[in-house]
Amino acid sequence: MAISKHRKPAPGKTVSSGRRVTLNPKVARRSFLKLSAATAALSGAAMTTKLTGKAVAAEATPAYKDSETVRTICTYCAVGCGIEAEVQNGVWVRQEVAADHPVSRGAHCCKGAGAIDMVISEKRLKNPMKRVNGKWTNLTWDQAIDEITAKLTEIRDNNGPDALHFNGSAKVSTEMAYLQRKFAAFWGSNNIDHQARI
Numbered sequence: 001m002a003i004s005k006h007r008k009p010a011p012g013k014t015v016s017s018g019r020r021v022t023l024n025p026k027v028a029r030r031s032f033l034k035l036s037a038a039t040a041a042l043s044g045a046a047m048t049t050k051l052t053g054k055a056v057a058a059e060a061t062p063a064y065k066d067s068e069t070v071r072t073i074c075t076y077c078a079v080g081c082g083i084e085a086e087v088q089n090g091v092w093v094r095q096e097v098a099a100d101h102p103v104s105r106g107a108h109c110c111k112g113a114g115a116i117d118m119v120i121s122e123k124r125l126k127n128p129m130k131r132v133n134g135k136w137t138n139l140t141w142d143q144a145i146d147e148i149t150a151k152l153t154e155i156r157d158n159n160g161p162d163a164l165h166f167n168g169s170a171k172v173s174t175e176m177a178y179l180q181r182k183f184a185a186f187w188g189s190n191n192i193d194h195q196a197r198i
């Protein structure tokens, strides 16, 4: 904020002189840390209350017929937040936060809150797809593996293994990220990033 040394601003007005007035750095830093801590605490409390409230409200929803509740963890990062998974005939049909879980304590981040989408989302990919003339078309797994293998081999033969970067989705599980890491290592490159950092 800049304040004039000589002119008093009219009531309700601010006058700029170009002279910069700064706070004592130690005080500013302390205030910043206090503000940050307060903001984090308030955000956490708001998030926890909101998500916990949702979980409690959902308890009144009737269970799916013959379903069972399976206590598990979210696998979208190494934190390991608790999930109560409702399973019907072997299919995951509904997700709730494990309100008493010692790690997540009743809350999920946005990735974990939508973990079940990997199973039930209508947008979920169920087979390999390729864009042909601007239109997405289905491939068989054999077609996809053959095409991708040929293309990758061509790239490595012509430009070496570091010509590729393996970029995993934020919505792959920890186990999938592990396999992706192994694949990149066998491929011969350290050019990789995945859900833990995306």
Ligand code: SF4
Pocket (backbone or CB within 6 Å): 074, 075, 076, 077, 078, 079, 080, 081, 104, 107, 108, 109, 110, 111, 112, 113
């Ligand atoms: S992705 Fe989110 S909800 Fe899942 S374990 Fe990590 S922090 Fe928890």
